[in-house]
Amino acid sequence: MKLELRGITKSFGPLVANDHIDLVVEEGQIHALLGENGAGKSTLMNVLFGLYQADAGDIAIDDVVTTFRGPGDALAAGIGMVHQHFMLVPVFTVAENVMLGHEQTKRGGFLDLDAARERVRELSARFGFGLDPDAVVEDLPVGVQQRVEIVKALARHAKILILDEPTAVLTPQETDELIDIMRQLKGAGTSIVFITHKLREVKAVADVITVIRRGKVVGSAAPTASEGELASLMVGRAVSLGLNKTPAVPGEVTFTVENLTVLSPTGQAAVDDVSFSVARGEILAVAGVQGNGQTELAEAIIGLQVSAAGSIRLDGRELRGLSPDAALGSGIGFVPEDRKVDGLVLDFSVAENLVLDLYDKSPYARGIALNLPEIRRNAVQRIDEFDIRTQGPAEHVGKLSGGNQQKVVLARELSRPLKLFIANQPTRGVDVGSIEFLHRRIVTERDSGTPVIIVSTELDEVVELADRIAVMYRGRIVGIVPSATPRDVLGLMMAGVPLADAIDQTNKSQSSDTTPTTDDETGKTL
Template structure:
């Protein structure tokens, strides 16, 4: 089956998300769509899948123009899509999820799940999916849930399969397994559209690579192209992908977490007796698949979750203090969701620069603000952090994602920090801004500050970390050196306990030193 997009344009009001895009996907190939967050990749695929109607342009299937008024018509034409956020009902079985929306009944209107189970087993056996049709979805690992999404498309005879950021929530081993599945699908004649911003995976799986930037198709590359070449196409300039940082010059262990436990409202341990320490002048990166307690860990440190245990900074106990008191103790904190927790979109760039110190010089005092001093401070930080903005008085919501993140970093990375915490520091940020932000984080480490990074991007963890702690189901499975292999980290991310000799101490799966 041949799929072709001709001059596809999609506008939302005055904003053009896709601008005259031409794309051809042939049977038996993996055509990767590479681009930064916001480049227009998902919008284009949502047009193709019938979720959006194109403003201009044509979709052709086997050289015949088609128009989809919804996903049902796209699926009937042989197009399937696996979304970045899975469309599964957790309490349903695999078979029930697969049958949903395409139900077949027997006599008297009884749902015929047996035929669905049979199809699931056939597809599972053909591709080695190892999926039980009667398993409850919420009990399945994330990687298996993704296979269920693929099975849903294949049961409906998809000839073109769109995979939108398919490795975002997978361990390295699960990613390798998914890439092998994609190769099998390709070899059986399925056309694959692989949407990603991860250069390593795109190069590993692609037959062809098309690059989007700001809604435009800016080039097509061969998988043999260097990562630096692809990155330059993505951002429009040369970037340094793999920075070389010097060895850490570590000092005393001034930040110590012991036996930290956070409970959910239902009493479940989200953070389960976690212990670790960070020395001055080193970066400890917390790795793991999203949803294993990393968010609650950093929020507990910042006083945003009730917790038990101990959190000590420079010998002082932080547990039980308010978030403001913790910030006043010298903690800089970049939350994982800048739009919800890091910025006030309607406030100006200048106002956002002083959100955490509006009652301190130079912003003002407990009685009044100093607008001129705030603007002057903001202008200095904008220059230092290369924030691309029309001025410090414009709403921060008008800035790109990368520049918004720079505003958060500029506010938090002030002189004299005792601890710097950054959760998902480059999520939704372009490659060029990632390069800059990584440099700033390493500079803070080199200034002697203990740094805690939480990231689900393994490339980021390996680039920044001096040591790596891996979380799984609320526990630390091990703390290992920063040059630990991807395979080893992947096993820990999947819940395999680890023990390693490090710095003449035995570091166990609970992250404590013997």
């Protein structure tokens, strides 16, 4: 089945999310839609799937113009969509989720679960998914849940499958398995629209690459194009994808966490008996699939989460139990996971946001009054130093791009003497060019002798920045390893495999030798 989008335009008030976009997906083709977060990729696919109505333009299936008034129309036309955040009912079985929304009944009006089970078995066997129809979804690993979403679409006879950022919550091994599945689907004649911002994956699986920037198609490329060429199309200028940093020279260990436990609102251990340390002049990256306790760990250090047990010490001082304001005052710089919710006041100016945690202290305050000239002077200096693209210090920070908003947060946190710097998802929603700049600034802070903790679900970012990597799974640290640890080992650890077993499994699966890996906690070569 051939899909064609002709001049699709979609606006939200003054924001033009899609601007006269043309796109053709041929039958049995994997067509990658590449672009930064906020480029308009997901909006375009939501228009295609009937979740949004286009302001202008047409959708054509096999050269016939079609109108979708909702997802039901798209499904009936043979279009399925796997959303970035799965649309599954956790307490239902695989078969129940697959039949949900188009339930079949048997005599007497009862649901025909046997037919749903058989359909799951059939599709699972055809593509090697290994799904148990009676498994409860909440008990399945994330990668298997994604297969359930794909089977849901295929069970409704989808000929075109939209995958929206499908690897965002997957381990490297699960990503490889998904790529194999995409190739199998392509071989069976299914067309795939693969939405992503990850260059490595696009090059691995795409037949055609279309690049979107600020709501417009800015070019197309073959998968043979270099990552640098693709990044340049995404950003609109040449960028450097590599980070040249000298090896760390760790100094004194000044930050330690011992036996820390943080409970979730349901009483479960979101952080479960975690211990680690960070020395001056090194970056410890906390890696893992999102939702395994990394955010709770970072927020517990700064006082945003109440810890149930354990110790958090900086320069010998106990931080556990301090308020966020007191923790910041002890010399911690903190970049939160969601800058718009926890990092910025969007209706405040750039200048005001740059002193949010210092506005009541000299030189930004004179008694009970703000020192407005000094606040403006600081803003002018930080705007220049951090290359913040803004109309000036008085502009509302909410009007800036995501990358420039993130620069404001980092500029504020890195512009005072620090004893510890923590950044949770430091480049989420940031364009490639800004990532390059922000990474350099983080390394500069390390080189000044500050202990640095980075929390990131982007494995490329973890490997690029880290001197050591702590991998978390279900609230516990599986192991702490050097940054040179093979990606396959890291991926297995992210799935909960202990370090020694991950190394053993990787060695058995590779014919070539691998470099011995050292457990930084024991000093033992494994």
